[in-house]
Structures are given as C-alpha cells and as structure tokens.
Amino acid sequence: MSLSVVQGFSKSLAMTVLSEIGDKTFFAAAILAMRHPRRYVLAGCLSALIVMTILSAAVGWAAPNLISRTLTKHIATLLFLGFGFWSLWDAFHEGDSEELAEVEAELDADLQANGKPKANGKDDDDTKKKNRPIFSQFFSPIFLKAFTITFFGEWGDKSQIATIGLAAAENPLGVVLGGILGQALCQTAAVFGGKSLAKQISEKFIALSGGVLFIVFGIQSYFSTVDS
Template sequence: MIATIALSFGVLFLAELGDKSQLMALTFSLRYRWWVVLAGISVASVAVNLIAAGVGHFLGTALPANAIAVITALTLLVVGLWTLRDALTSTADAEEAPAPPSARNAFLVVISAFTLAELGDRTMFAAAALASNNSWLAVWIGSVAGMVAAGGLAILVGKIAGKHLPERGIAIASGLLFLFFAGKTVLDAFAPSLGWASVGVALIAPAMLGAGVLVWRKRAQSAARVGELADVTT
C-alpha cells in the first residue's frame, strides 16, 4: 500500500506541474489568503480523487469530459469577469486593489473552480488508471497528497511574486488569466488537435482586453492629473 501511495503521489505531483490547475493555484494565491487557497485545493482534491479512484476501480469508465469542460470554462469566465469588475470599478486609489472577498466566499470560489477544472482533466484520468490496477484507497491518498503538494508549491511561488507587484495590477492580471484558462479549457476539449497552438488562440481575447484596460487606465490617470492641475491653478 505504501508503494502505491508513493507512486500515486509522484504521478499526480508531476502531472500537476505546469498544468492549468497549478497555474490557477498561483493565480488564486495572488488574490486570496494562502491558507484559504490551500484549504480549497485540499477539499477539491479529496472530492475529485475520490471520484477518480472510484471510477477507475469500480466502473472503469470516464466522466463526460466535454460537458464538464464547458461548465468549467463558464465558471472560470465568471470568476475572471468578477475579478476584473472589482479591480476596475473600485473607487480606491489607483495603486490599491479593491478589498478581497471574505474568506468564506474565496474558499467556495477556489473549491468550485478546482473541482470543475480537475474533473475530466488528465490528472483525474491518471488517478483512475492507477486505481484500476491498485488499491483505490492508496491511490486516493497518494493522489490527494500529490495534488495538494503541487498546489502548495504554486501558492508559495505566487506569494513570493506577489510581494514585488502592485496589488491592483495583480487583480487585473488574475482576471485576465482566468479568461485565458476558460478559453484554453474549451479548446483542449473541443480542438485537441491544436496542441500548443491553443495557448496562442486562448491568449487572443485576454490580450486584447488587457490592452484595452491598459489604455483606459492611462487615460483615466491623465484625466485625473489634468483635474488636479486645474484645481491647483484655480
């Protein structure tokens, strides 16, 4: 059993490196408290890997990946637009980010996003494949540990990077990244033949929106400076 746990841990940890779930963990860590993100990842990992181990061991069939991909993309799209709205409509100073959501709301967002992102993902199929020939309990334990470890690594990187970046810029970048994840999820499900080209395609909309936000912010800052000069002269 220990060998199976170690094998599952290694497979899931390596599969998560560079995967969209780890990038999501990094993005969430830039916006929310680290312990909220880690707790959300842990709960989602327990649920998803339990399903994967059960499917692999008892059923040997897969979940409807395309339908799940659409739901996941819609969830990420909503989270991304919500984050951008909060960042752009705040009346706070331009260098300050809007107040983050409560720990409870952030926790629910992380759980929802990670659960949907992992359902039908390659890591879930890997766990199901391992459970088909090994103890499902051992696979479940090892898979959860591997996924949480990979998420924890991403959170650490995010927190280190976040100390050197402006908070409002982090909020805007987070929103754009979620839009990218939404597009990439749909492309991976319905156009797998694109391969790495899907990254470029998924980046088009967030890049255009980001450029628009940058222009809008510069104009808003210029207008604010003109207003301040006018007040001084009068």
C-alpha cells in the first residue's frame, strides 16, 4: 500500500470518527436502534454513509480535473480551516445535550405522525420478518427509514463537505477506506449503546479535538506542494 493511500486513510479515519461521534446521524442511529431491530438500523445507516462517503470522495477526486490544482488546494485549505473554527465555536457555544434533544424531538414527531407502535410491536416485527424472503427482509421499511434519515441528515453536513475537500487533497482510495472504517466504528457504537456512550463522553471535548484536527489539516494543506 502506497504512502499516499495510508496518509489519506489515516486522515479520513481520524476526521470521520471525530466528526461523527455526537453528530445528528450518530444519535439518530442510537434512537432508532432502541425502537427497531438493531441489524436493520445498522445496515440502513451504514449503507447510507458508505454511499455518501463514496459520492463525496468521487466529487473530491474529480475537482482537480475540473479546476486547477492550485485553486483546489486553496479551496481545501479554506474548508479545513473554516470547519476547524466552526467546530471550536460549537464547542464553546453549544450545550452537551442539544444535539441529542433535537434528534429525539424530530424522531418523536415522526413517530406520532405515523402512529404509536404497539407494546409488543418489536417482537411482532421480528416474527413477521422471519417469514419473509431474505431480500425483502434486508430492504424492509426499517432499513429504508434508517437509510433515508441518515442519507439526508448527512447531506450538506460539514463532514460530507470535509470529505470532498480531503479527497481533493489526498489519495481518494485512502479517503474512502478510512471514511468507511470510521463510519462503521461510529455507527456500530451508536447502534449498540450510543445513548449511554453519549452520556459518558464530552461533546465539547470531541468538538475541540475535531476543530484542532481540521485546523492542522488546513495548515498542512496550505504548506503542501502542488503536483504539476
């Protein structure tokens, strides 16, 4: 494996973990997993994030072919620095539980709009799915709901745009592999104990760490050389 792939992989992995822990999609996966079978929630959320990572990296890879590499470098630098200061601002001006409360409110509103589930709804749901073909089980309403919520929740998020900038500056293959591994780690943690994990970690610390990491990436991008 080349050095450029390893560098893109490590940067993408670190950026993804620090961006996604405590993010809206993290809490959405955690709350959905409390109401529905975990395997469908994990499959739906992770599939959406993998698709998003590949699409974002593809855009970042294409950018240097559409505009000059020098301009691409400057845009990536501004993105990293901008998101770094944005994360630092969030760390000092937002409460630790605001993100979780906002996601819970949105999902509760969606649940009320679609009717409250029965007390044994989860057990009935599992029993019914055992009698379905494997293909129809995989693309169940729960899978599609988790996929849709995660995909559109992540669309336009700073982590998606940062992935585009990172893929423009680093090896796209490394960025994709690191991003997918990071998403898998975060979504697995969210589905199998995200709410309890969220109470134990400090969102301020995560935001501070992410902000510093983005700024370091921005400084490195600024001083990096442009290949002709």
